[in-house]
Amino acid sequence: MNFLKSMVVGCTIAAVSAAASANDEKVLRVSTEPSFAPFEFMDQKTSELVGFDIDIINAIAKVEGYTTNISSMPFDGQIPAIVTNQMDVAISGFTITAERAKIVNFSEPYYDAGLGGLVDIEQKDKIKTVKDLEGQKICAQIGTSGAMYAEKIPGAQVTQFNTASESFMELNKGSCVAVINDKPVLEYYLSTSKNQKLFLMNEHFTTEQYGIVTSKKNQELTDKISDGLKKIKADGTYDKIYQKWFGTNK
Known part of the structure; x- marks a missing residue:
């Protein structure tokens, strides 16, 4: 009889502990805007x-002991959602800027971005740097930093x-010798289209870095995100993810 009671008590404690663990599970509320392939x-x-x-x-969440609850949210609403504690983390190709850093925290940079050039393979020996694009026909997407940059050449x-798709089509037709756009967008196009008639210039025309956004009121979380980023870079996970989406090694 005492043994049976012990078993019941033991099972009860185990059930309570399991329930407590479930309730204590660390969940990151993450926002993103799903209109920026391949990010x-x-x-x-x-x-x-x-x-x-x-x-x-x-x-990152996995190595730091979190699960994620990812929600779609307009880009311009994500930083306000962090500030008002509606979200814990925002990841949506956010460029680290001094202006943004006044109101939110950023993790260590997780992606080196910037503008680049996609060029007709027949021009590979002639066009190697931005200077080689002077006087050339260039395609770009309306309203982008790539278009503004091209206008200054x-x-x-x-x-x-x-x-961007239309500009790629024109490049393939020979209407221009190069397309200028965000380099990761160009990389993704090459990866998914398998186009052998184009090549990506090595030069970054501009340089910027993406960071993961967190609240200034939660430095501990900011540090954990940066720590997790270091861990997945060290164990090779980051490189595998990069290869998956961009088709090249970091």
Whole structure:
């Protein structure tokens, strides 16, 4: 009889402990805007949020003992959501800037971004640097930093299109010798299109870095995110994710 009571008490304690563990589970409330492939976008077949950023934050959360609850949110609403504690983390291709850093924290940089050039393979020996684009026909997307940058290249004849895809089509048709856009967007296009007639210039025309956004009121979380990033870089996880989405090694 005493043995039976002990078993019942033991099971009860185990059940309570399990319930407590479930309640104590650390969940990161993460926001993103799924319209920036390959960083974050909606898989048309599964309707799931996927992308480089999604894999990165999930990997960081895992090594730091968190699970994630990822929500779609307009880009311009994400930093306010961090400030008002509606979200814990925002990852959506946020460039680290001094202005943003006044109101939120950033993790260590997780991606080196910036503008780049995609060029017709036949021009590979002639076009190696930005200076070689002077006086050339250039395609760009309307309203982007790439278009603004192209307009400043001396003598360049710049044609702007509504979408990046249209500019790629014009490059393939020979209407221009290069497309200027965010380098990761160009890398993703090469990776998914398998286009052998184009090459990506080695030069970064501009340099910027992406960081993961957290609240200034939660330095501990900021440190954990940066620590997790270091861990996944050290164990090779970061490189595998990079290869998956960009088709090249970091």
